[in-house]
Amino acid sequence: MTKIEEIVQGVLSGNRRSIARAITIIENNTAETHKLVASIYPHTGKAHIIGITGPGGSGKSTLIEKIIREYRRKDKTVGVIAVDPTSPFTGGAFLGDRIRMQELSTDQGVFIRSMATRNYMGGIAKATKDAVKVLDAAGKDIVIVETVGAGQSEVEIIKVAKTIVVIFAPGLGDEIQAIKAGMMEIADIFVVNKADRENANKAIMDIQAMLQLNNQEKTWKKPVLKTTALTGEGVPQLIERIEEHKHFLERQLEHKRSREKAEAELIEAIKEKVATSMIEKLKKEGKFEEFLKKILKKEMDPTSAAEKLLNEKFRNKV
């Protein structure tokens, strides 16, 4: 086995060291990265991926810790990718999200990894996606991605998620900016955190007003929830909504699949009917027999014969 094959095997069996190594290979974007991701890809697609984004200091990491605990109570395993910006000047990064989750670091059903954006143009979105794939392939039921909602590149990162939660806190004054950056459009669920503070209700009303202006699509009505991440208040309700959204996506996918299946069946049925009635007609007109003889005498091959027959038929019609 090559080193990469060994790591892939380790990831698939849930080995934590292999998971960590695999993510490093993805971060470093070496010659082996592509091979690793390709080998892991067939084993992905089972995890529900949740994106948590919002202004700096709104309580994302604190909330994620409570979300993990809630899923653990339900016996689900959880992976986290916490993305923080690399300094454009020094190339360094301070990765501090996991400070709020450290009590969970020894839980074998939880895997938390910090990633820096590393300033690779657009690359962090792909690197995040691939790191999520590693956790998915390793068997995590839930994968959570944290990014600070600041700009377009963060919007690209968080799009890896199937359910996107945009979180605000009262009095941060960043609401409008987040909306500008396109966070409002990509959100599936809104959370106003720090509900223990005054002004939380005002923040909720602001968001609701904004949603009304953007006239919501009818299929999924984006809920606006209140949480206090410090105490965990509101977190079970948030999980409920996340699960609801997951089922909504599944129904949509189911609907899409049913549609595709029905379409294929309809096409098959039409083909069959058209062919049968056409052949009948050709036989009645004696054309079928005429061309059959030509084929037998090798004057014509079946494909050209069919083409000629159909051309004549349809030219008459037009």
Next chain:
Amino acid sequence: MQSQRKIRILIAKPGLDSHDRGAKIVARALRDAGMEVIYTGLRQTPEQIVETALQEDVDVIGLSILSGAHRTLFPRIMELLKQKDLTDMMVFAGGIIPEEDIPEMKKLGIKEIFGPGTRTDTIVQFVFDNIPKRP
């Protein structure tokens, strides 16, 4: 996208210290030197520190301690690193550690110990000079 190898370093605070000013200053200096610094926050158990180092796949671990509990905590951390086959990570320490304890701590595999008042550039240079090679 070209290859992006970066030094990843864990700054950890074992024990019951009640502040982390020193650890944060060192963390910032390392970040400003271009490293990716993962910080644990206060009051970490040896198990938490070693699990974090594993998940974050760091090259280097810096331990900061003021409480005097290094004599019990450091051996435990080094033992856990051995158990988890993480001995390729370079470990150094800083904080308040009496001169007479230093040889014993180094025997455990701790590469260097920096006392209070060490300049941050000394620490940064030390890390650059002692990054373990990766297979």
